Amino acid sequence: RKEVEQDPGPFNVPEGATVAFNCTYSNSASQSFFWYRQDCRKEPKLLMSVYSSGNEDGRFTAQLNRASQYISLLIRDSKLSDSATYLCVVRSDYKLSFGAGTTVTVRA
Amino acid sequence: GAVVSQHPSRVICKSGTSVKIECRSLDFQATTMFWYRQFPKQSLMLMATSNEGSKATYEQGVEKDKFLINHASLTLSTLTVTSAHPEDSSFYICSARASGDLLGQFFGPGTRLTVL
Numbered sequence A: 001r002k003e004v005e006q007d008p009g010p011f012n013v014p015e016g017a018t019v020a021f022n023c024t025y026s027n028s029a030s031q032s033f034f035w036y037r038q039d040c041r042k043e044p045k046l047l048m049s050v051y052s053s054g055n056e057d058g059r060f061t062a063q064l065n066r067a068s069q070y071i072s073l074l075i076r077d078s079k080l081s082d083s084a085t086y087l088c089v090v091r092s093d094y095k096l097s098f099g100a101g102t103t104v105t106v107r108a
Numbered sequence B: 001g002a003v004v005s006q007h008p009s010r011v012i013c014k015s016g017t018s019v020k021i022e023c024r025s026l027d028f029q030a031t032t033m034f035w036y037r038q039f040p041k042q043s044l045m046l047m048a049t050s051n052e053g054s055k056a057t058y059e060q061g062v063e064k065d066k067f068l069i070n071h072a073s074l075t076l077s078t079l080t081v082t083s084a085h086p087e088d089s090s091f092y093i094c095s096a097r098a099s100g101d102l103l104g105q106f107f108g109p110g111t112r113l114t115v116l
Helices: none
Strands: A004-006 A011-014 A019-025 A032-038 A045-050 A055-057 A060-065 A070-075 A084-092 A095-098 A102-107 B004-007 B010-013 B019-025 B030-038 B045-051 B067-073 B076-081 B090-098 B111-115
Touching: A004 A084, A011 A019, A019 A084, A019 A102, A032 A060, A032 A070, A045 A055, A045 A060, A070 A084, A095 B045, B004 B090, B010 B019, B019 B030, B019 B090, B019 B111, B030 B067, B030 B076, B045 B067, B076 B090
Parallel strands: A011 A102, B010 B111
Antiparallel strands: A004 A019, A019 A070, A032 A045, A032 A084, A055 A060, A060 A070, A084 A095, A084 A102, B004 B019, B019 B076, B030 B045, B030 B090, B067 B076, B090 B111
């Protein structure tokens, strides 16, 4: 079983729409959780950390459910520039485990 | 701050040759550097963790004799893919963790290796 699993998508949404997706992780002892954004042929860049109480960063809202071991990301009012692959990342014992990513395409 | 560079950004080589990839922390000292590999439409997979001045720790299934890692200074780690073959073609990304920071990792821009 993969350590981090994500729906690969793609999610094709119009500008202004809301899009949400999840990931699940297998290690119940994982300590920290993140969403990274990766553009085509580029390195991943930290989008936001995910806290137990849920957190927002502008149009992005992240939720963590430790009991069910899943993490979600919601993007409101999608922009064309939000088109990217979103990587769910889990830290356990100072190691990062990456999901394969969920591809989001925002169309005009 | 916290900039990590990689060189080269792209390399195309013939099967059987060796390729060296450099990872540098430009504005901080990196006690620990990580090497990842990413195949198309797949997740980043950690290959090895290197600590300055000591031998790298390789993940299960990664051949240490094929992927030579040297972390000779606090700002430079190198990954050498020896006798590269087409199946080694991938996106290689390094990340660096600053001295005293147990959690943060800063990623390099990656190196795309194509072995013909």
